[in-house]
Amino acid sequence: MRPVNLIPTEERPGGRRPLRAGPLAYIVVGALAAAVIAITALVVTNDKVSDRKAEVATLESEKASVEAKAKALASYSQFANVREQRLATITELADSRFDWERVLAELSLVLPADVQLTSLTGTVAPGVSVSGGSGIGLRTQIAGPALEMVGCASSQAAVAGFVEALKGIDGVTRVGLPSSVVGGEGTSAETASTCGGSGRTAQFQLVAGFDAAPVPPVETGEGVAPEVTTEAAPESESTPTETTSSEPSSGESEEAGAS
Secondary structure, three states: OOOOOOOOHHHOOOOOOOOOOOOHHHHHHHHHHHHHHHHHHHHHHHHHHHHHHHHHHHHHHHHHHHHHHHHHOHHHHHHHHHHHHHHHHHHHHHHHOOOHHHHHHHHHHHOOOOEEEEEEEEEOOOOOOOOOOOOOHHHHHOOOOEEEEEEEEOOHHHHHHHHHHHOOOOOOOEEEEEEEEEOOOOOOHHHHHHOOOOOOOEEEEEEEEOOOOOOOOOOOOOOOOOOOOOOOOOOOOOOOEEEEOOEOOHHHHHHHHHO
16 A cells, blocks of 8 residues: 555645745735835935035034124234235335445545545436536446545545545445546646645546445436436546456556556
């Protein structure tokens, strides 16, 4: 006889039990799981959006506060800008200002005892005209400040020594000697009298230039001549020469030796 298993199929050990509800139950469970995941993602997203909105509101509040402070301090910023502009203007004026007091003080120290100045003119540019100035033609060749000197010395050697002494003044870049004439040669009686009346007295004209000094702007108004006019030198005067602080003029030494 064939053995017959009387145990129901669903209760047999090791056997595959048939589905009681079919695949519908799994579909429902999957849909519920998907819904839970979607709801969770939606809640998390809403929370993030709320946090971002709160952060934006905070930043806008801080921005408004900062703008209010900046507006309140705008006057101080404008004052700082005005201060910087004025400071720059003052600095520019100070840098372009020529220290005549120092130059004249040094001139008084290097002026020899045997040299006498009858005229002294200082100008910051060749286009500046000074009432009673010397009007030496060599001045127009110097773009910066310069001293124009007219005077007399005991001899031509004294004139040459004075030229070398002028080179020792701080800032002097060159010294020009347009003329140096021994008294009695084309010299007026007034000049000879001022220089002591000695026939061997040397009357000279000198120009000391400060080429390295900054040139300030010069305003030309009424009564100010745009150029310095000069008179032609007498035939008896020596040929105009110019010396620099770096190399002495040989013409001056020869002229001084000839005297």
